Amino acid sequence: MVGNSSISETVPASCCGPARPRDRIVTSARDLFHRHGIRGVGVEAIAEAAGTNKMTLYRHFGCKDDLIVECLQAVADEGLAMWVEIEAGHPGDHRAQLQAWVQQAANWLSADGRGCDLANAAMELTEAGHPARRLIEKCKRAHRDRLVDVCKAAGITQADLLADTLVLLLEGARVSRQSVGAEGPSAKFVRMSEAVIEAFAERGDGQRAATQD
Amino acid sequence: MVGNSSISETVPASCCGPARPRDRIVTSARDLFHRHGIRGVGVEAIAEAAGTNKMTLYRHFGCKDDLIVECLQAVADEGLAMWVEIEAGHPGDHRAQLQAWVQQAANWLSADGRGCDLANAAMELTEAGHPARRLIEKCKRAHRDRLVDVCKAAGITQADLLADTLVLLLEGARVSRQSVGAEGPSAKFVRMSEAVIEAFAERGDGQRAATQD
DNA sequence: AGACCATGTTACCGCTCAGTAACAATCGGG
DNA sequence: CCCGATTGTTACTGAGCGGTAACATGGTCT
Structure with a gap:
């Protein structure tokens, strides 16, 4: 499982501005799912990689x-x-x-x-x-x-x-x-x-x- | 993840005698891994399907x-x-x-x-x-x-x-x-x-x- | 009988997971 | 400027995970 720390950021802070959180979440989730497998990535890691948090993720997607x-x-x-x-x-x-x-x-x-x-x-x-x-x-x-x-x-x-x-x-x-x-x-x-x-x-x-x- | 209850038994109690626990564990683990994926099966479920328990499993295999x-x-x-x-x-x-x-x-x-x-x-x-x-x-x-x-x-x-x-x-x-x-x-x-x-x-x-x- | 070794049982640890509650901050449009 | 919607923050729940400790049971060989 991918830990919450030391995940190579999908959205490297420098360019996490334009897209809305929802789009960034999908982008990051796709990347992490691709690299580690779906069951190998937690929603917290996805939110962090997208430069946001779990709460916002669950406001856009009812469940994983x-x-x-x-x-x-x-x-x-x-x-x-x-x-x-x-x-x-x-x-x-x-x-x-x-x-x-x-x-x-x-x-x-x-x-x-x-x-x-x-x-x-x-x-x-x-x-x-x-x-x-x-x-x-x-x-x-x-x-x-x-x-x-x-x-x-x-x-x-x-x-x-x-x-x-x-x-x-x-x-x-x-x-x-x-x-x-x-x-x-x-x-x-x-x-x-x-x-x-x-x-x-x-x-x-x-x-x-x-x-x- | 496969819950601990209601797993279709790999070793259906009627024939769980002959083989030693170690062999039954491998047999059950192979079956469960095959059907649910490795990350989708917990060691407890494996032990239960093999008609034994987690402790015995860990005595034969140091880790998952x-x-x-x-x-x-x-x-x-x-x-x-x-x-x-x-x-x-x-x-x-x-x-x-x-x-x-x-x-x-x-x-x-x-x-x-x-x-x-x-x-x-x-x-x-x-x-x-x-x-x-x-x-x-x-x-x-x-x-x-x-x-x-x-x-x-x-x-x-x-x-x-x-x-x-x-x-x-x-x-x-x-x-x-x-x-x-x-x-x-x-x-x-x-x-x-x-x-x-x-x-x-x-x-x-x-x-x-x-x-x- | 006694010693030993494999097994069973129960309870526990620390951790991570998916998902939620409550509240604070921000930001854009009227 | 203020209102409302979106977002952030923190803390939490209940569950399952991998793995371990301590002790009880059973058979087997001498």
């Missing part, structure tokens, strides 16, 4: 679970924003969008060794009907469906299978990195993903049977 | 961390035993051993939705130098190396890449199952794995370029 849901929702929103960015960066070129997704996934992998917040939360929140579980499932499903759409739009016939394969490779890479580090199997994620995409494109792409860019 | 390490070691041992079983089941036929590994992985997937205890522990035990982390890393690395050996023995040239791909697919399937359930991408794990093995065998197998069993 509500704060957890809000944090995970923020993660989900960033996931949606990623898709918007990818589409904006490669309008119409769905094959390039796929490659951009792989690149974005690689960025997540190289960011740190703490895996996906949603997957981690699904592991930690073992209570059957926890409100966060629905959100996690919906978000993961949406991400997968979106990837299917891009694969379909890229002309891949077995779009479902390719998308599911890429999802498992990414999910596996993020969890593997937590166990054996960045030099383990996850180091080859990009190579694997591009090879799989290539294999599916060769097999089931009508209009570009021989080209490969 | 020691018990955690022992439990993870037991998981690692079972992993080794799996390899022995696979080799014994298909002596000399390394391609069949690969298929047996896929089948065993599928069994893990269908067992329950709680993922790999080692990977879960790596997620929960965020403390940098926790004694369990070395064990987890060593075991995961050994599993991967063993898979590489089988791939090599099966005549696959890019054995490293195939083994790493299979590792990521399995790791991803187990974590995905926790988020979106058994009907998600993890449902296609066997199909994906066999397809990947096939692809690597076709590409880099000298003596059986056309056969496919």
